Amino acid sequence: MSEPQYKRILLKISGEALAGEASRGLDFGVIGEVCEVIKECTQMGVQVGIVVGGGNFWRGVKDGAGRMERTRADHMGMMATTLNCLALADVLEQMGVEVRVQTAIEMRAIAEPYIRSRAIRHLEKGRVVIFGCGTGNPFFSTDTAAVLRAAEIDADIILLAKNIDGVYSADPNKDPNAVKYDFISYDDVLAQHLQVMDFTATSLSMDNKIPVLLFALKDPKNILRAVMGEQIGTIVKE
Numbered sequence: 001m002s003e004p005q006y007k008r009i010l011l012k013i014s015g016e017a018l019a020g021e022a023s024r025g026l027d028f029g030v031i032g033e034v035c036e037v038i039k040e041c042t043q044m045g046v047q048v049g050i051v052v053g054g055g056n057f058w059r060g061v062k063d064g065a066g067r068m069e070r071t072r073a074d075h076m077g078m079m080a081t082t083l084n085c086l087a088l089a090d091v092l093e094q095m096g097v098e099v100r101v102q103t104a105i106e107m108r109a110i111a112e113p114y115i116r117s118r119a120i121r122h123l124e125k126g127r128v129v130i131f132g133c134g135t136g137n138p139f140f141s142t143d144t145a146a147v148l149r150a151a152e153i154d155a156d157i158i159l160l161a162k163n164i165d166g167v168y169s170a171d172p173n174k175d176p177n178a179v180k181y182d183f184i185s186y187d188d189v190l191a192q193h194l195q196v197m198d199f200t201a202t203s204l205s206m207d208n209k210i211p212v213l214l215f216a217l218k219d220p221k222n223i224l225r226a227v228m229g230e231q232i233g234t235i236v237k238e
């Protein structure tokens with residue numbers, strides 16, 4: 001049997017991906033499928049850290065625009081990520097996977113505070129660690145949080161599970177000539193303003209030379225395919 005290509009991964013799941021077709025709230029059918037695959041990864045000895053978004057409940061900049069002060073709206077967004085963390089943790093636990101939630105903003109009654117050394121210890125023991133509240137700061141995204149945590153825990157790769165199956169030269173829904181890249185450099189993503197991650201997240205991954213593999217979560221088995229080194233999605237690296 002083939003071996004996993006990575007020892008430690010940082011999986012970023014957008015909030016929307018957890019909402020399934022509804023695009024708001026939680027679809028436990030989808031969450032169950034995703035968690036099954038995460039379980040398979042841990043059973044193969046892969047250490048899994050997860051950063052989850054909150055867009056299925058609230059996006060500060062979009063949902064709060066014109067109605068709320070940005071910082072407070074972003075606080076709500078970070079709390080939304082925590083809802084997703086707890087849902088994922090619960091489903092993983094029901095499957096017998098050991099899991100810890102660590103939040104960047106302290107919520108001691110419901111989760112551990114984020115402590116890097118402790119997170120690494122959990123990973124080494126085979127526990128899945130789910131990082132909540134993004135970076136803990138407003139004006140950032142959970143994509144940036146994913147890169148930050150990946151750098152901190154020294155992850156081999158960031159698996160960016162999105163609702164699109166790769167990076168295209170143009171929006172494939174609008175341009176029939178759009179081509180999908182198997183590989184693209186950070187420089188080209190930035191120069192061409194390609195919608196992979198926001199600028200902050202892309203430049204942080206570039207500065208720290210962390211490869212980012214973007215693929216569609218529509219088929220959750222893609223997480224396993226990515227871990228096994230199959231050619232899926234688009235890899236962003238130097």
Ligand code: UDP
Binds near residue numbers: 061
């Ligand atoms: N957020 C934030 N700081 C962070 C990460 C997230 O303030 O470091 C807030 C922000 O309001 C954002 C929301 O949390 O809109 C949800 O995160 P994101 O939009 O990245 O979620 P996703 O699109 O991945 O579901």
